[in-house]
Amino acid sequence: MGTKISADIGIIAAGPAGLCAAAAAAESGCSVVVFEKAAGPGGAANMGMGPFAVESRIQQKSMVNLTKEKAFRQFMDYVHWQADAQLVHDYIWKSGDTINWLEDMGVRFAAVMKNFPESEQTWHVVMPEGGGIPGPRSASAMNKVIHEYCVDNGVKFYFNTPAKKLIKSGDSVTGFYASGTDGEEYEVTAKSVIIATGGFGTNPDMIQEHCGYTLNKDLFDFMIPGIMGDGIRMAWEAGAGHGRMEMERIGVPNLPGASLGEWPQTTLFMQAGPLAVNKSGYRCCDESVLQNGSICENIIDYQQDKVMYKILSDDMVKYYRRNGMDFPSEVFHGNPAENFDDNMQRAQEQYPNLAFVADSLEDLAEKMGINADNLLNTVERYNDMCDENYDDDFGKNRNYLHPVTGKKFYALEFRCNAYGSLGGIKINHNYEVITDDYQVIPGLYAAGTDVCEIYNGTYYYYFPGNTMGFALNSGRMAGENAADFVQD
Numbered sequence: 223m224g225t226k227i228s229a230d231i232g233i234i235a236a237g238p239a240g241l242c243a244a245a246a247a248a249e250s251g252c253s254v255v256v257f258e259k260a261a262g263p264g265g266a267a268n269m270g271m272g273p274f275a276v277e278s279r280i281q282q283k284s285m286v287n288l289t290k291e292k293a294f295r296q297f298m299d300y301v302h303w304q305a306d307a308q309l310v311h312d313y314i315w316k317s318g319d320t321i322n323w324l325e326d327m328g329v330r331f332a333a334v335m336k337n338f339p340e341s342e343q344t345w346h347v348v349m350p351e352g353g354g355i356p357g358p359r360s361a362s363a364m365n366k367v368i369h370e371y372c373v374d375n376g377v378k379f380y381f382n383t384p385a386k387k388l389i390k391s392g393d394s395v396t397g398f399y400a401s402g403t404d405g406e407e408y409e410v411t412a413k414s415v416i417i418a419t420g421g422f423g424t425n426p427d428m429i430q431e432h433c434g435y436t437l438n439k440d441l442f443d444f445m446i447p448g449i450m451g452d453g454i455r456m457a458w459e460a461g462a463g464h465g466r467m468e469m470e471r472i473g474v475p476n477l478p479g480a481s482l483g484e485w486p487q488t489t490l491f492m493q494a495g496p497l498a499v500n501k502s503g504y505r506c507c508d509e510s511v512l513q514n515g516s517i518c519e520n521i522i523d524y525q526q527d528k529v530m531y532k533i534l535s536d537d538m539v540k541y542y543r544r545n546g547m548d549f550p551s552e553v554f555h556g557n558p559a560e561n562f563d564d565n566m567q568r569a570q571e572q573y574p575n576l577a578f579v580a581d582s583l584e585d586l587a588e589k590m591g592i593n594a595d596n597l598l599n600t601v602e603r604y605n606d607m608c609d610e611n612y613d614d615d616f617g618k619n620r621n622y623l624h625p626v627t628g629k630k631f632y633a634l635e636f637r638c639n640a641y642g643s644l645g646g647i648k649i650n651h652n653y654e655v656i657t658d659d660y661q662v663i664p665g666l667y668a669a670g671t672d673v674c675e676i677y678n679g680t681y682y683y684y685f686p687g688n689t690m691g692f693a694l695n696s697g698r699m700a701g702e703n704a705a706d707f708v709q710d
């Protein structure tokens with residue numbers, strides 16, 4: 223018959239949302255069990271660098287003057303107020319305190335950063351385990367600390383044990399079934415259940431059905447193992463309404479591993495100088511706006527076949543080697559202009575459809591399969607504008623006007639990509655799961671990516687760290703609210 227377990231609160235998943243829900247519920251004095259599909263805690267956030275917040279202690283010390291009020295207004299205007307204003311308010315108002323809470327738990331943040339010049343300084347980049355320079359995967363150190371804090375506060379974790387189905391008693395949710403990969407079956411009885419399974423970012427069918435993208439054709443994805451929409455499915459089966467569903471889209475070089483720093487030369491292509499063209503060989507934007515990954519994605523999404531190329535020449539590489547980057551990065555290290563040609567040759571050998579090296583622009587266009595005449599005209603016009611020191615196409619900042627000249631030419635394909643999905647389970651601002659008729663399902667809460675539907679189409683990159691910030695804060699609030707429900 224399997225193992226029967228009972229607790230005040232049963233939490234499905236141990237990503238940052240589930241971990242913070244567990245920590246908050248345990249602090250409130252509840253008994254808590256967490257069932258996680260993977261072998262350890264942290265979820266997709268183990269790949270990332272850090273969360274968003276406003277008015278944290280670190281920001282105050284760093285004299286960051288973004289206020290909660292300003293952040294709230296900026297955010298709501300950006301999404302045209304097409305989001306639950308009360309929920310966004312609570313998230314932003316709580317965010318600074320959540321960073322302080324995590325610090326008090328033992329999480330160490332390396333610094334609070336921007337990720338491009340026009341963004342706000344909201345990104346609390348986590349100090350990697352053992353110290354050192356932060357970078358991709360730093361946030362795994364944060365997840366480890368929260369997990370240890372939960373264990374110290376009596377939370378019991380079951381890894382390799384995915385939840386399968388919610389248990390209902392009348393209208394209320396009173397537990398769930400789970401199955402261990404070792405074959406052990408569990409029946410968990412709980413006064414309240416919190417779902418935080420990270421969305422459907424690795425489920426091609428759900429992406430197609432709910433967002434209209436064909437995976438690996440018009441959208442690429444990090445494909446974090448196990449993020450299959452389980453929690454959303456379980457909630458819907460239990461009567462939950464359908465929330466707004468979209469992908470957390472970013473435009474990136476399509477070389478596998480590039481976003482994790484595995485191809486250092488890609489950082490050079492992401493500077494404001496390299497020319498951006500579409501398949502027809504026409505220039506498609508002021509290249510300096512591409513630093514904003516969401517805007518970059520929107521630009522790519524609009525082009526023929528949803529593809530964009532960035533072009534560099536050896537003269538431009540020399541310029542960057544001498545002068546450094548337009549946007550020096552604190553999290554992608556080294557000078558990408560060093561060994562650039564070798565790295566590009568290696569990329570071309572491994573991925574001849576994504577990275578291109580040629581001795582002339584004609585050859586480059588042929589390798590890329592784009593219109594050569596148009597590309598030559600585009601480059602000629604662009605170089606003239608560089609000579610005149612004025613971008614008559616898009617008004618790009620003069621500092622970024624570097625002519626595409628020299629003896630060698632390089633191009634990299636950029637595609638629409640996604641960190642994962644957003645939204646699915648309908649909730650109210652208390653993180654209570656509700657039906658399509660806005661009726662609360664007693665005992666059922668949800669948090670993190672499974673419910674994150676605040677962006678209205680384009681992820682708000684101007685506040686870096688936003689989805690991890692939402693996961694931590696929504697999880698924490700769901701844990702607090704579930705504890706109140708249990709203790710009432």
Ligand SMILES: Cc1cc2nc3c(=O)[nH]c(=O)nc-3n(C[C@H](O)[C@H](O)[C@H](O)COP(=O)(O)OP(=O)(O)OC[C@H]3O[C@@H](n4cnc5c(N)ncnc54)[C@H](O)[C@@H]3O)c2cc1C
Binds near residue numbers: 263449450686689693
């Ligand atoms: C490469 C990369 C870098 C990123 N960098 C950043 C960053 O720097 N800042 C930022 O704000 N965001 C970043 N993100 C996004 C961020 O990681 C997510 O927003 C965040 O992890 C969402 O947290 P979550 O707890 O909702 O879900 P997740 O972290 O996805 O965790 C979900 C968990 O649910 C588990 N699960 C799934 N199904 C079940 C089931 N049936 N039963 C039990 N458990 C289940 C999964 O195994 C997983 O552990 C990044 C994402 C990627 C992919």
